[in-house]
Amino acid sequence: MGAVWSSTEDEREPLLNTTQQSDSSFVQPASRVYSRRWLVLGLFSLLGFMQGMVWNTWGPIQNSAKQAYGFTSIDIAMLVLCGPVGFIPWFLFMWLMDKKGLRVTMLLSAFLMVVGTGVRSIPLTDLSIKKWLIHGGQLLNGLAGPTVMSAPPLLSTTWFAPDQRATATAVAALLSYLGAACSFLIGPLVVPAPNRTALLHSSADKSGAHIRDRVQIVLYAEFAMVFLLFAAVVAYFPSRPPLPPSVAAASQRLSYRSSFCRLLSNFRFLMIALAYSVPLGILAGWSGVLDMILTPAKVSQVDAGWIGFWSTVGGCVVGIGVARFADSMRGMLKLILLLMFSGATLSSTWLTLTCLPDSGSHLPLTAATLYTSCILVGIFIISSVPMFFELFIETVYPVPEGITCGVVTFLSNLFMGALLFFLTFYHTDLSWLNWCLTGSCLFSLLLILLFRESYDRLYLDVFVSV
Secondary structure (H helix, E strand, C coil), rough: CCCCCCCCCCCHHHHHHHHCCCCEECCCCCCCCCCCHHHHHHHHHHHHHHHHHHHCCHHHHHHHHHHHHCHHHHHHHHHHHHHCCCCCHHHHHCCCHHHHHHHHHHHHHHHHHHHHHHHHHCCCCCHHHHHHHHHHHHHHHHHHHHHHHHHHHHHHHCCCCHHHHHHHHHHHHHHHHHHHHHHHHHHHHHHCCCCCHHHHHCCCCHHHHHHHHHHHHHHHHHHHHHHHHHHHHHHHCCCCCCCCCCCHCCCCCHHHHHHHHHCCHHHHHHHHHHHHHHHHHHHHHHHHCCCHHHHHHHHHHHHHHHHHHHHHHHHHCCCCCCHHHHHHCCCCHHHHHHHHHHHHHHHHHHHHCCCCCCCCCCCCCCCHHHHHHHHHHHHHHHCCCCHHHHHHHHHHHHCCCCHHHHHHHHHHHHHHHHHHHHCCCCCCCCCCHHHHHHHHHHHHHHHHHCCCCHHHHHHHHHHHCC
C-alpha cells in the first residue's frame, strides 16, 4: 500500500472487456473488491471535509470578522462567493479527471487547498494586505470544489461493489457538508463574539486584537490539517484498483466531447439536474450567511452556529442512512427523493412563515420552532445529495461519472453565486432568502414528480453479471 500510483492516458478505457464466447454465453469479467477502498474513501472524504470547513470559515463568525478585520456584509458575502467562483474552470478539472484519472486531479486540488490555507494564515499587521490574502486563499480553496463535489460517484463506481455504491457516494459527498457544519461549531466557540452573545468568553477581552489572535488560531489549525492530508494523498491515492469491482466499472465510457453532447441533449437529465441544482445552490448560499439571516430574530452568533451545525449534521447522518437503504432496496431513488422534498417544502414554508416581519399573521416565533424548522430544512435537502448523484449516473450511463456530476455541481454553484450576487445589493432585509429557499424546494418537488426514472447502469450490473 505504500506504492505511489500514477495515471496514464488510457485510464478511460475499460479495465476488462467482456468477449463473446458463443451465441448464448459470455466470458464473465474478473472482478474483485479490495479492502484498500476504505482508505481511498477516507482520504477523499477527509479532503472534502476540510474543503467545506475552509469555505465556511467566515460566515459563522461574521460579526467577529467585521470588528477584527473591518469586513462589511458585502465582504462576508464575497468570501462565501469564492466557493461558486471557484467552479468557473470546472470543465478543466472534469477534463483532467477524465483524461488523467482521479489521482492527478486530487493532487492538484489538495495542492490548491494547501496554498490557499497557507496564504490565509500568514500573520500580518497590515489589515488591508491581510484582507486580500484572505480573499485569495478562499478563492484557491474554492478551486478545489469541482473535484471534491463532483468525483464521489466516480470513486464509488471505481472502487465499490453495486450494493455499496450509494453508501460510498453518500460518505464521499456529504463529508464536505459536514466540514461546513463543523465550522458553524468551531468558529463561534474558538473566536469570541464582539457582543455579549458568546457565553464561553463573557469575561474575555473582546478587542479587535484579541479576536484576530483567535481567528489566527483557526487559520493555523486548518492549514495544518490540509497539509497533512496533502501529504497522505501524495503518499497513496491510486486512481483505480487493479481489477474492477463490477461490470459497470469495467465498461467503457463515452469520450469527453460526446459526453457533453449526450448530457445537453438529454431532456430528462436537464430536468433532474435543475431539480438538484436550484435547491442545493440556494441552500448553500442561505447557510453561508445564516448568522446574518437570523440576526433580526435576535439569534446570537453562537446559537446560529448551533442551528447550522445540527441541520447539516442531521442531513449527513440521514443521507448516509438513506443511502444504505437504497443499496439494499435498489430502484427506488425517485420515491425517496419525492419524500425528501415533500418534507423540505413543508419545513421551509414553516421557517419562512415563522421569520416573517411582525404583521400579526405569521406563525409564532420561538426558539423551538426556529431550531426545528431550520434543522429539518437541512436534513431533507442535504440528505438528498447522494440520491441525486446516483440517479444522475443511472439516467445518463455510460457518460463518465465525473463529467455528469461536474455539470450538476457547476449548475448548483451557479445558482448559489447568483443568490450571493443579489445579496451584495439587497442585504438590509434578508427575509427574501427564506422565500427563495421555499420556492426552490417546491420547484424541485414538481420536477421530480414529472421525472421518468431509468436504471441503465443497474441493469448492466444485474443482468450482464448474472
